[in-house]
Amino acid sequence: MEEAKKIEALQEVKYIPNDNPAVQKLRPTTDRKHDTFFLYLSVLLTQLPIVVSGASTVWTSPALVKLKSNDSEINPLGRPITTVEISIISGLPVIFGLAGSMLLPKLSDIIGRKKHLLTMGFFALASGIALAFSNSVIYIVISRCLLGTALNGCYSVVPIFVAEICENHNRAKFGCFLGLAHQIGHLFAFLVGPVFTLRHFTLIITSPALVYVLLFFVVPESPVYLLDRGREMECREALRKLRNNKTDEEIDGDLEMIREDLKATASSKRATIMDIFRMRENRVALMLALLPLMIQHFSGVTIIMGFLAPFFNAAGTSLSGNTVAIIVATIKTTSYLFTSFVVERFGRRRMLLISSTCTGVPLFALGLYFYLQHVHSPVLQHLQWLPLVGIIANVVFYAMGIGPIPMALTSELFPLELRAASSCVLSGVVNLVVFALISAFPLVSESLGMHWCVWMFSGSCFAGALLIYLFLPETKGKSFAEIRRMLEEF
Secondary structure, eight states, rough: OOHHHHHTTTTTOOOOOOOOOHHHSSOOOOOOOOOOOOHHHHHHHHHHHHHHHHHHHTTTHHHHHEEEEEEEETTTTTSSSOOHHHHHHHHHHHHHHHHHHGGGGHHHHHOOOHHHHHHHHHHHHHHHHHHHHSSSSSHHHHHHHHHHHHHHHHHHHHHHHHHHHHHHHTTTHTTTTHHHHHHHHHHHHHHHHSSHHHHHHHHHHHHHHHHHHHHHHGSSSOHHHHHTTTTTHHHHHHHHHHHHOHHHHHHHHHHHHHHHHHHTTTGGTTOOOHHHSSHHHHHHHHHHHHHHHHHHTTTHHHHHTTTTTHHHHHTOOSOHHHHHHHHHHHHHHHHHHHHHHHHHHHOOOHHHHHHHHHHEEEEEEHHHHHHHHHTGGGGGGGGGHHHHHHHHHHHHHHHHTTTTTHHHHHHHHHHHHHHHHHHHHHHHHHHHHHHHHHHHHHHHHHHHHHHHHHHHHHHHHHHHHHHHHHHHHOOOOHHHHHHHHHHTOO
């Protein structure tokens, strides 16, 4: 009898599949669909104002050469520009850009991400055209101030919009496109600036804004923004366009995931900018977002790119500043493109850690070169290759992480209602830091020497790597709700 019971217990148990849809939904699906062509198109169209922003950032490099000319056919002013006028043209737009980055992003919470970006794109186009036809210093200054304000309004909202139209697995990849587009703008301006007249040069670098205004209407509004405003049908339609390779059931699943993310941050409804500082998890998010942004700028990239020609003149090499600018911009653009496609595989934290550490090494070597130059060392004649190799290595390592990733990371750390407000705060802090660095660099380099400036940049990279290792968490593959819970437990 006992034997019979044991045999019965060992009988094969047959699996009978249950086709009930309710049960099927409970089964995890690990298949990840490829990113659609329409999503790529939407992200690329969104980056067009950033290309204009990158080009306008270095507009002064080829433009000032023409404005210093005595030839009235080259110089629209009809006379060489003065040093004071150069200072006004270069510096005043930075202040107006600061106002644009601090005040305008909140508009995207009121009228929507898409309408905000289209409005800023239109004003950027109009300002660029006005700049091209300006024939006096006052008109140039006004046009550049308006252009900088509009482009900063775009720059602060683009990473928010891109993060909200993407999924957890591709958010960082497409988030890095902002840095790539900015570098393409640099390269674009360096290539066409020396070839064309000032008017044609300005119109050419503004032309992406025209394409943007004409075509951006095909891009849907942010699904996250739509669902948060109770426009569920429009949210579903936006998801169908962006993820047109998914079934209706999968779209429903994505919509529910967005709903869960919004529920997880429901406490931030009707939040004000003061809630960034009032709530602990928001203060943590702000500190974590500022960390890579500060490393990015204290690495000296703004100084090195902005003063590239005098930097190489000081190094005593035979290469012209314009040639070096084109070489560096080309390598930087290629490196940004590579990073955007590997960041999801390696993770944000790891790439930031490697990038910050490695960026400090060529900067230390460059500082050593300038020190040897300062003490008139005879070894210097054997190191003429070091400035170019050092700059190229610096650019490559910078583009591996601390260049493209910080802006993509910041859009992940804040709840929906605080994304625009946090962008205002972060942009304001970054602009103040950039202004301080640009203002202090000529004084510090003259009093202490170029080598100490570059060594300070190098030390900032090494210190930043240590802080990333100690404090920055990984957000790879995490939903907004998961990131929020992680910040609450930090």
